[in-house]
Amino acid sequence: MTQEKPDGKIFNDSIHGHIVLRPLLVRIIDTPQFQRLRNIKQLGGAYFVYPGASHNRFEHSIGVGYLGGEFVKSLQSRQPELNIDDRDILCVEIAGLCHDLGHGPFSHLYDRMFIPKACRGIKWKHENASIKMFDHLVEVNKLEEMSDDKDGQSLKEDRVFIKELILGHPLESPELNTSSTPWPYKGRNEEKSFLYEIVANKLNGIDVDKFDYFARDCHHLGMKNNFDHRRLFKFARVCEYNKRRHICFRDKEVGNLYDMFYTRNLLHRRAYQHKVNKNIEIMITDALLKADPYIKIQGSDKKKFTLSKAIHDMEAYTKLTDQVLEKITNPDFEEQKEAMKDANKIVQRIFSRKLYKFLGEAKKQEEQPGKQMEVKIPEATTESLKEKLREGEGRPDQEIFEVVVVTLDYGMKDKDPIKNTYFYKKSDHKIAFTLSRDKVSKLLPERFSEQIIRVYWKSDEGSSEAKKRYMSWCEDNGFKVILRNDM
The missing domain is CATH 3.30.70.2760 (Alpha-Beta Plaits)
Incomplete structure (x- = not known):
């Protein structure tokens, strides 16, 4: 449910309660490119295992946009010397809102399971499609001169910054930026390096994307979430470490952060990597592969694209959602029905629970x-x-x-993510440091x-x-x- 407000709209979110989004964010939400996220399940095939996991990328994206704004606002109010302005806040909100625009049918199933098999040799991630879809959204909806009603200033110059925030790294290079390298970002100068750690934090994985999906996924899966992101906001500050500004946390919050990474691990064990969930996702992938040559999606210049080739045309990709299963079970033409009978058999096996x-x-x-x-x-x-x-x-x-x-x-392959996390003491808010395992607990994982x-x-x-x-x-x-x- 949404409600009109002079400076935006009020959304009643199932996780964050009543939230206010400013007019420009609402304009982005009300586009076909964003609305398609209503028809893409957040957890892919998990809906066939957990009946409550019916939530979509749409509400998650709204939640990330909201939390991004809340996080940067808390830093702004606590540390005026950071010179965070309203444009910075708006860009972070837009990046959070648009970070998942590039997801295909059944979310990670499409980019991690289907595309690698359908397009062997192509390295493609949904983040790349999010960048292309964001540009497409801006252009076809005539938002090139997009501005917020508060100041009327165009954000045309900030499109690069927003895309950098979505990726979590410079547009030209996917490598993680370290303090030993020259500043590679174009959107903001080095004084505002900390802004790149809010939406997609490649340094240690502590970002608002996870804050939202931990809370949202646990809620819909019926699991307990022991991590409290609101508490973490209160203890976050920006400090300098190795001549670069980073988001740091009170040293006593290290336990809360380990709870966060443990929650991530638990979600993977119980839901994302659940043996039946993966079984169903393998079956959906097989069905998509068999149907790939026969489903044609109209894109730009009236060209037709298959399920796997639609990644090259954002107009076609906009039409590609979880509803592709309906196209397999109820094809538009009789000849399609015969061509996709093998794909249809697999889908019917899923529906009748005759799994691999x-x-x-x-x-x-x-x-x-x-x-x-x-x-x-x-x-x-x-x-x-x-x-x-x-x-x-x-x-x-x-x-x-x-x-x-x-x-x-824990999100950083075989590394302890806390090794790349910076802390400060109550007695000194300006000095950042890292915490070694022996100073945390002897009960940490080996x-x-x-x-x-x-x-x-x-x-x-x-x-x-x-x-x-x-x-x-x-x-x-x-x-x-x-x-x-x-x-």
Whole structure:
């Protein structure tokens, strides 16, 4: 529900309560490019596992835009010397609002599972599409001279800044900017370096994007969220570290931050990487791959694009949402129905809960207790498992199974994210420092990342023999089965 207000609109959000968004943000929300997010599930296939996970990228994006503004406003009120102006706040709000414009059907399923298989060799992320979609939104809705009603100033010069905020790194380079390099950003000078740590924080992952989706996902999944972002806002300050300004937190908040990263890990274990959720997402991916050549989406200049090629045309991409499943089950033309019958069979299997067989999951056993072992499962290891599973199943290239490597971490691969987080003491608000593990707790994890390997069997036949081969491979390669389907 929204309500008109002289300086914007009031939205009643299920997580943040009644929030006010200024007129320019509402103008962006009321475009087809933003409205499409209503039809993209936040958690992809998890809706088929958790009935409450029906929320979409639309409300999450509004929440991130709101929290971005609240975070930077709290810094502005606490530290006037930072010279944060209203344009800075507005740009952060727009970046938060538009950071997920580039998501495709079923969110991360599209960019992490479908595109890598449909367009092999192409490195494409939804963040890249968010930048292209933002430009497209501005141009087709004639927002080139967009301004906020408060000052009437155009934000034309700030488009680069907004896109940098969305990416979390310079437009020209995806590499993380460090204090040892010259200032690479174009949107703001080095005095305002801290602004790049609010929407997409590549330094340590502490940003408003996570603040919103932790709270929102836990709410809809029916899980407890132990992390309090509102408290963190109160203890955030900007301090200088290695000649560059960063967002820092009171040293006593380190426990709250570890709770945040633990919550992330828990969400991945219980929901995002749930074995049935991944099964369904594999099936949706297979259906999209089989339907890809036959579904045509009209884009610019009346050109037609397939599901995988639509990433190259934002007019076509605007029309691409979760509703693609409807196009598979109820095609527009009779010839499409025949061409997509295999894709339709997979979707119908999802609806009738006749899923692929889950053979089990395993993780590498420690060779010696206490010895640090390799976290990442090498590609050669997964290839050897595939070869084992192919034995006796016809041609070597016949894929009737899916081997999935699941990574569970604290957001910074195998690194402790707190190592790149800066703190200050109550007695001195200006000096920033890092905290070593021994000064935090002896109860912290020994490792911050692990990988498990799963196998899903797609065929109606042969799963019993495949399971035996899988168990045999695990035993021969030092993997311990931690979960299996006892058939």
